[in-house]
Amino acid sequence: MHPFPLEPDRAAMTAMGRLVLDRVVDRTDQLAARPATSPLAPQAEAELVDSFLAPPPARGADLKALLARLDEAADCALETAGPGHLAYIPGSGLYTAALAEFYNRAVNRYGGLASVAPAFAALEESVIRWMARDVCGLPKGSGGLLTSGGSMATFSATVAARHDRLGEDLTGGTVYTTAFAHHSVAKAARLAGIRAAHIRTVPHTPDLRMDAQAAAAMIRADRDAGLRPFLLVATAGTTDTGTVDPLPQLADLACREDVWFHIDAAYGGFFRLTARGADRLAGIELADSVTLDPHKTLFMPFGTGALVVRDLAALHAAHDGTGSYLQDMGAGSVPDSGHLGPELTHEIRGLRAWLPLHLHGVDAFREALDEKLDLAEHVHGTLSGVAGLEVPQRPDLSTVIFRIRPADDSQVAAEQADEASRRLLERINGHQRIVLSSTVVDGRYTLRVCVVSHRTHHDRITEALKIITAEAEHHTTA
Numbered sequence: 001m002h003p004f005p006l007e008p009d010r011a012a013m014t015a016m017g018r019l020v021l022d023r024v025v026d027r028t029d030q031l032a033a034r035p036a037t038s039p040l041a042p043q044a045e046a047e048l049v050d051s052f053l054a055p056p057p058a059r060g061a062d063l064k065a066l067l068a069r070l071d072e073a074a075d076c077a078l079e080t081a082g083p084g085h086l087a088y089i090p091g092s093g094l095y096t097a098a099l100a101e102f103y104n105r106a107v108n109r110y111g112g113l114a115s116v117a118p119a120f121a122a123l124e125e126s127v128i129r130w131m132a133r134d135v136c137g138l139p140k141g142s143g144g145l146l147t148s149g150g151s152m153a154t155f156s157a158t159v160a161a162r163h164d165r166l167g168e169d170l171t172g173g174t175v176y177t178t179a180f181a182h183h184s185v186a187k188a189a190r191l192a193g194i195r196a197a198h199i200r201t202v203p204h205t206p207d208l209r210m211d212a213q214a215a216a217a218m219i220r221a222d223r224d225a226g227l228r229p230f231l232l233v234a235t236a237g238t239t240d241t242g243t244v245d246p247l248p249q250l251a252d253l254a255c256r257e258d259v260w261f262h263i264d265a266a267y268g269g270f271f272r273l274t275a276r277g278a279d280r281l282a283g284i285e286l287a288d289s290v291t292l293d294p295h296k297t298l299f300m301p302f303g304t305g306a307l308v309v310r311d312l313a314a315l316h317a318a319h320d321g322t323g324s325y326l327q328d329m330g331a332g333s334v335p336d337s338g339h340l341g342p343e344l345t346h347e348i349r350g351l352r353a354w355l356p357l358h359l360h361g362v363d364a365f366r367e368a369l370d371e372k373l374d375l376a377e378h379v380h381g382t383l384s385g386v387a388g389l390e391v392p393q394r395p396d397l398s399t400v401i402f403r404i405r406p407a408d409d410s411q412v413a414a415e416q417a418d419e420a421s422r423r424l425l426e427r428i429n430g431h432q433r434i435v436l437s438s439t440v441v442d443g444r445y446t447l448r449v450c451v452v453s454h455r456t457h458h459d460r461i462t463e464a465l466k467i468i469t470a471e472a473e474h475h476t477t478a
Contacts, residue, residue, distance in 0.1 A: 005060070016063055023067055027074070028081075028095055031455060035432035036084035038076050048076050078435055080302075083455040086464060087437035089239060089267050089399075091295040091302050092453035100355035101301060104348055111348040112338030124350030125334040127357070131292055132308035135272055136265070137285030144308035144315065145340040146349035150266035150293045151184040153307035156319065156341045157289040158188040158231065160309065161260035163318035165230035172228040174198040176218060178210045178245070180238040182264055189231075198227065207393060208241055208441070210234060212249040219257050231260045236281050236290075237268025240439040242376075242399030242450070244268060247283025254288075261286065266293035266305070267452075268397050273366040276373055280396055288314075294353055297369060299454040304352060307341070315340050368454050372398040375451045375461045382465045383449075388472050390417075392441065398451040403444060404475060418445035420475055427471045434464045 008016065038045065052073060079085055081093050114121035124146060132142040147153045158175075166173045175189045179201050189199050200222070202215045219229045232254045234245040247263065254261035263284055269292040271277030272284065284290060289309045294300040309315045312335065320339045338344040357365070376398040383402050384391045390405040404420040406413035421438075425447055429435050437448050449468075451461065 019063055019067060023071065024095075024098070027071075031079070031082040032460075034079050034082050036079050036082060036435040037429060037432050038078070039432065040076050045076055048072060081453075081455070083453055083457065083460040084434040084464070085453055086449050086451060086456070087435045088448075089293075089296050089450055090452045090456075091293075092299050092455055093295075093301045094299050094356050094454065096356045096359055097300050097352045100352045103355075104351040109348050111346045112344045113336045114334050115336075117348065118333065120348045120351070121334050121337075123354050124337070124348055127350040127353045128306065128308065130357075131294075131306055132290075135270060135292070136287070136290050136308055137272075138287075138290075138308060138310050141312065142308060142310050143312040143335060143340075144289075144306060145337040146294075146353075147305040147307055147341060147343075148303050148346075149295070149305035150182070150264070150291045151188070151305075152341070152343075153266075153291040153293075153305045154182075154184050154262070154264060155188040155191055156307050156315070157262045157291060157309070158192045158194075159342075160289065160315045160318040161231045161262060162192050162194070164314045165258075165260055166228060170194065172198070172226060173231075174200060174222050174227045174229045175231045175233065176200045176202050176215055176229065176259075177233040178202050178204050178235070180204065180208060180240050180243065181233060181235050182239050182266065185233050185264060208238070208243045210245040210250060212246055212253055215250065216253050216257070219253075219259065223257075229257060229259050231262060232257075233262045233264060236263050236265035236284060237271070237397050237399075239267065240441060240446075240448070241393065241401050242267065242395055242397040243393070244280055244396045247281070248286065251283055251286035260288045262289045262291070263287040264291045266291045267296050270294070270297040270365070271369055271373070271397055273362065274370045274373065277369065277397070297372075297452060298353065298365060299368070300352055300356075304349060312340070371457070372451045375456070375458065376400055376449075378458075379449050379451065379461060379465065383468065386469055386472050388475055392446075400449045400451075401439075401441060401446045402449075403446045404472070414444065421445045421447060424471055424475060427474070428467055431467050434460070434467060 080090060109117040109120050128144050128146065132138045132144055162173060170193050173194050175194055177185050186199050190196055200218055202218060203211045205211050222229055232250060234247055234250045236244050236247065251261055265284060268281055269290060272281050289307060292306040294306060295302050295304040316339055319341055376395045379400045380391060380395055383389055388405055389402050391402045404417040404424060406417040422445060425436060425438055439446055439448060
C-alpha cells in the first residue's frame with residue numbers, strides 16, 4: 001500500500017487509467033446500438049437516484065466496482081452522445097476532446113491569468129481569435145473568452161453592453177429580443193440589474209424572425225418615453241426552430257439607434273464554416289458581441305462556451321478587477337481571461353477545442369456540418385410528403401419542425417391536433433432508437449428534429465424517418 005493514497009505510483013496510475021480507458025472505448029464503440037433514452041423503469045430509476053444520494057464512505061472502495069456504478073448512472077439518461085439524439089440541440093462530444101480534457105485535468109494548469117501558464121494561455125487565445133475572426137468575421141483586434149456555456153457568455157456580453165452604454169446609472173436601461181430568444185437572454189439581463197419590465201419582446205414575422213420595423217418602433221417609443229435602450233439581441237439559429245433573424249437589417253438598426261448589437265449564435269454560429277451557413281448567417285460580422293457554443297456545432301464536450309467581441313477593451317472595462325494578493329502576477333503577452341468575465345479561477349478551456357481542431361483539421365468540421373445541413377433538408381423533404389403532417393417552414397440550419405395537421409381551421413381542430421402531436425412524440429420516443437423534443441410555436445404544440453451530433457449519419461436519419469412516418473400514418477388510420 002502506498003503511504004500516501006492520494007498519490008498512486010506509476011503502476012497504480014497505469015492500471016487505473018487502463019480501467020477507465022477500456023470502459024470509455026467500449027461505451028463509445030457501442031453508441032450506435034445503445035437506446036436513445038433511459039431503459040430504466042421509473043421505480044428502478046428512482047432507486048438508483050436515491051442510491052447516489054448517499055455520502056462518501058470513510059474507507060475507499062474498489063475502482064472497478066465504482067466504475068460499474070458510474071456506468072449505471074450514465075445509462076440512466078438520454079444518450080446525448082449517440083446518433084439517435086435528435087432532441088433539443090445535441091452535444092455529442094468528440095472522443096479526441098475527451099482525451100484533451102484527460103491530459104488537461106491531469107496537468108491542471110490555471111487559466112485565469114496568462115502569466116501563470118503563458119503558452120497554454122496563448123493556445124487558448126488562438127482558439128478565441130479563430131472563432132472571432134475566422135468563424136464570425138470580426139476584425140483584427142477582436143477577441144473574447146471561453147466560458148462554461150452560452151448562458152455565461154450571454155451574461156458577460158450583457159454586462160459589457162450595460163457598462164459601455166449605461167455606465168454606472170442603470171435607470172431606464174432597456175433590452176430588446178424576441179419570444180424565440182433563448183431564455184438565458186432575459187435571465188442575463190435580470191442578473192445584470194435590468195428590470196424585467198424593461199426586457200422587451202419584439203414581435204416576429206410570419207416566418208418566425210424578429211420584425212426589424214417593429215423593433216425600430218419600440219426603441220423609438222421607449223426613448224420618447226424617457227427610457228434608455230442599450231441592447232438589441234438577435235438570434236442566429238433559435239433553439240425552437242433553428243431560424244435566423246434578419247441580422248444585416250438589425251445591425252443597421254442598432255447602428256442608427258446607437259445600441260449594442262449582440263447575436264446569440266450559440267447554435268448556428270459554427271455553420272458559418274460552410275458555404276451555405278456563411279450565406280444564411282451573413283451579418284454576424286456586424287455584431288458587437290456573439291455567443292457561441294462549441295459544445296453544440298463544434299461537437300465539443302458540455303461546458304464549452306465562448307463569447308467573442310468586436311472591442312476587447314469594452315469587455316475588459318466591464319470585468320476588470322484586482323487585489324493586492326495578485327501583485328506578483330506580471331502582464332502576459334495575451335489577455336487575462338479572468339479580466340474579461342466574472343470568473344477568475346477556471347481551467348484552461350481551450351485545450352479541448354485546440355487538440356481536435358489541430359488533430360482533425362478545420363475541413364473535417366466543415367464537412368460534418370455540411371452533412372448535417374444535408375440531412376436536415378432530407379428530413380424536411382420527406383416529412384413534407386407525409387399527408388397527415390404539417391411542416392411549417394424550410395429549415396435555415398439543421399432543425400426541422402412538424403406536427404399533426406388539424407382536420408380544419410377551427411380552434412377545436414387545432415387543440416385535437418396538438419393532443420395528437422403529443423401522443424405522436426411519445427410513440428416515436430418509445431422506440432428508443434431516436435429521441436425528439438417539442439416546443440410551442442405561435443400557440444401550437446410542435447415536434448422538433450435537430451440534427452447536430454457528429455455521430456448522426458444518413459443511416460440513422462433514414463431509420464428515424466421510417467419511425468416518424470409509420471407513427472404518423474398510424475395516427476391517420478387510428
